[in-house]
Amino acid sequence: xxxxxxxxxxxxxxxxxxxxxxxxxxxxxxxxxxxxxxxxxxxxxxxxxxxxxxxxxxxxxxxxxxxxxxxxxxxxxxxxxxxxxxxxxxxxxxxxxxxxxxxxxxxxxxxxxxxxxxxxxxxxxxxxxxxxxxxxxxxxxxxxxxxxxxxxxxxxxxxxxxxxxxxxxxxxxxxxxxxxxxxxxxxxxxxxxxxxxxxxxxxxxxxxxxxxxxxxxxxxxxxxxxxxxxxxxxxxxxxxxxxxxxxxxxxxxxxxxxxxxxxxxxxxxxxxxxxxxxxxxxxxxxxxxxxxxxxxxxxxxxxxxxxxxxxxxxxxxxxxxxxxxxxxxxxxxxxxxxxxxxxxxxxxxxxxxxxxxxxxxxxxxxxxxxxxxxxxxxxxxxxxxxxxxxxxxxxxxxxxxxxxxxxxxxxxxxxxxxxxxxxxxxxxxxxxxxxxxxxxx
Amino acid sequence: xxxxxxxxxxxxxxxxxxxxxxxxxxxxxxxxxxxxxxxxxxxxxxxxxxxxxxxxxxxxxxxxxxxxxxxxxxxxxxxxxxxxxxxxxxxxxxxxxxxxxxxxxxxxxxxxxxxxxxxxxxxxxxxxxxxxxxxxxxxxxxxxxxxxxxxxxxxxxxxxxxxxxxxxxxxxxxxxxxxxxxxxxx
Numbered sequence: 083x084x085x086x087x088x089x090x091x092x093x094x095x096x097x098x099x100x101x102x103x104x105x106x107x108x109x110x111x112x113x114x115x116x117x118x119x120x121x122x123x124x125x126x127x128x129x130x131x132x133x134x135x136x137x138x139x140x141x142x143x144x145x146x147x148x149x150x151x152x153x154x155x156x157x158x159x160x161x162x163x164x165x166x167x168x169x170x171x172x173x174x175x176x177x178x179x180x181x182x183x184x185x186x187x188x189x190x191x192x193x194x195x196x197x198x199x200x201x202x203x204x205x206x207x208x209x210x211x212x213x214x215x216x217x218x219x220x221x222x223x224x225x226x227x228x229x230x231x232x233x234x235x236x237x238x239x240x241x242x243x244x245x246x247x248x249x250x251x252x253x254x255x256x257x258x259x260x261x262x263x264x265x266x267x268x269x270x271x272x273x274x275x276x277x278x279x280x281x282x283x284x285x286x287x288x289x290x291x292x293x294x295x296x297x298x299x300x301x302x303x304x305x306x307x308x309x310x311x312x313x314x315x316x317x318x319x320x321x322x323x324x325x326x327x328x329x330x331x332x333x334x335x336x337x338x339x340x341x342x343x344x345x346x347x348x349x350x351x352x353x354x355x356x357x358x359x360x361x362x363x364x365x366x367x368x369x370x371x372x373x374x375x376x377x378x379x380x381x382x383x384x385x386x387x388x389x390x391x392x393x394x395x396x397x398x399x400x401x402x403x404x405x406x407x408x409x410x411x412x413x414x415x416x417x418x419x420x421x422x423x424x425x426x427x428x429x430x431x432x433x434x435x436x437x438x439x440x441x442x443x444x445x446x447x448x449x450x451x452x453x454x455x456x457x458x459x460x461x462x463x464x465x466x467x468x469x470x471x472x473x474x475x476x477x478x479x480x481x482x483x484x485x486x487x488x489x490x491x492x493x494x495x496x497x498x499x500x501x502x503x504x505x506x507x508x509x510x511x512x513x514x515x516x517x518x519x520x521x522x523x
Numbered sequence: 524x525x526x527x528x529x530x531x532x533x534x535x536x537x538x539x540x541x542x543x544x545x546x547x548x549x550x551x552x553x554x555x556x557x558x559x560x561x562x563x564x565x566x567x568x569x570x571x572x573x574x575x576x577x578x579x580x581x582x583x584x585x586x587x588x589x590x591x592x593x594x595x596x597x598x599x600x601x602x603x604x605x606x607x608x609x610x611x612x613x614x615x616x617x618x619x620x621x622x623x624x625x626x627x628x629x630x631x632x633x634x635x636x637x638x639x640x641x642x643x644x645x646x647x648x649x650x651x652x653x654x655x656x657x658x659x660x661x662x663x664x665x666x667x668x669x670x671x672x673x674x675x676x677x678x679x680x681x682x683x684x685x686x687x688x689x690x691x692x693x694x695x696x697x698x699x700x701x702x703x704x705x706x707x708x709x
Contacts, residue, residue, distance in 0.1 A: 265683060265686040266682070266684060268681075291681050293649075293681075294645060312676070313676055314677065336653060336677060338646065339649075352649075352650070354649075356657060357608075357653050357656065357661075357675070358653075359653060380650040382646045382649075382650050383644070383646045403647060426643075426644040426646065427644050442644075466688070467642075469645065485641075487688040489686040491686075
């Protein structure tokens with residue numbers, strides 16, 4: 083596995099002296115909050131190639147860094163055509179006046195070297211142009227030529243994090259279901275790609291229906307539902323070796339909607355027995371299972387809180403689908419969704435502050451978020467069919483499935499900010515559904 | 524094990540072809556004899572003692588003991604209202620016929636598929652499809668069909684037969700389908 087082989091080293095460039103300039107105002111800072119914000123203008127000149135083989139890489143890495151930042155909707159890239167200064171040496175002083183003149187508030191400079199063994203070293207600095215000083219200090223990442231996009235994502239995560247004060251999400255992957263064929267004969271394959279759609283790889287063939295893959299907390303394994311046994315059942319797949327194993331095989335039952343516990347040792351899932359769907363947990367190592375709900379209603383789509391102590395799930399026990407929270411050991415559940423309409427597929431944010439959900443109301447579907455006590459419900463999207471939210475590793479962005487209406491209807495992945503801004507389609511080669519976002523790698 | 528979801532058009536198509544071949548073979552027995560012996564390849568149909576004189580072709584929809592008769596004449600599917608899994612009186616009539624057929628043709632088992640329309644999340648629809656399949660299973664058991672001959676599966680919204688996004692299609696997709704297979708004892 084490429085990612086396994088790649089050692090990504092992180093080191094401070096102590097050799098570089100920070101410029102002895104004093105900040106005129108407060109440091110460059112972008113606070114992510116409600117309301118309309120003006121994207122922060124930034125410039126990323128091509129990185130400086132420091133070896134012959136690094137020419138193309140230094141350009142490509144700078145492009146991916148810029149694309150990552152622009153893709154958040156929080157930053158706006160200034161076209162290279164507008165640049166007054168050229169950066170030809172990583173160690174030369176930055177001509178702040180030239181960058182101020184084109185209103186670049188943030189500037190990212192970098193350099194890339196490739197050694198004889200194919201080892202890539204990329205170093206970079208982030209500049210607060212108007213304060214005339216560096217933001218944080220220079221860093222370098224070491225990787226392989228094949229893994230150059232990861233280096234770029236790592237740089238972009240650093241830039242994002244220094245400017246917003248929050249963790250990034252660019253060096254991450256998405257596992258999802260690729261879809262081909264017409265609606266009444268759709269073929270589905272488990273697939274994995276970088277968060278931006280690059281490096282797509284198939285994990286299964288299309289001989290069986292596969293549904294709703296879910297990453298483990300470290301991104302090394304994927305839980306999913308497959309019909310390969312003839313019935314829907316939960317499998318666990320090792321991402322590096324692409325080997326899979328059936329998790330739940332009780333005869334006469336069906337299992338689906340699995341998710342890992344935050345420690346990666348337990349799976350919470352739905353089991354159908356005698357037509358009734360309830361929630362169970364299973365210890366992955368021992369196979370020992372525990373029943374958490376016991377009601378004639380439908381209990382499904384369970385998701386652990388980040389501290390592993392609670393489980394949020396959907397149930398139609400009240401007559402409509404609503405969201406409930408219970409203890410991770412089961413027991414009494416309290417309803418948290420209160421609005422009109424049907425609520426489903428709740429997912430606890432990695433920060434623990436929100437629960438994302440699917441809402442069906444008046445013939446439309448929405449992705450929304452609410453506080454864990456059900457307050458401050460906010461619908462982020464609306465369409466014929468939006469469903470199945472998944473959180474970015476930093477809890478700022480939600481990816482989901484959007485299916486278009488009609489006989490030619492097709493599913494695609496979309497993402498939206500938890501503020502409701504920056505709705506955009508995620509690049510996939512064809513139909514795609516059921517995304518699950520990995521943690522930062 | 525590969526169970527056959529009959530709602531898969533490709534597979535249905537294959538079966539239809541087999542039936543058509545059987546029809547051709549039956550009605551044009553002499554014609555077939557004049558043709559190349561390889562012409563009908565794998566569709567070996569034994570006509571001896573299955574009423575070649577009565578015009579009933581074994582395995583075809585005109586043979587009341589055939590799965591084709593079950594799906595076409597008895598009716599292999601029942602429909603459900605939105606979000607419901609209770610059986611309408613029409614559904615019960617169809618299921619009475621299914622039960623009688625199953626009780627007469629003990630060499631066969633049945634897999635009951637539960638399906639949902641596309642309105643609803645994947646997870647909820649899987650659970651709903653299971654409820655529908657279970658309603659059918661319980662009804663057939665209540666009519667005397669041994670539970671050991673019945674299995675259930677839910678496809679949720681994964682296998683629609685009608686693809687428009689209107690109630691006319693949704694109504695056809697909210698269904699259970701009873702798929703006949705050779706029994707365990709055969």
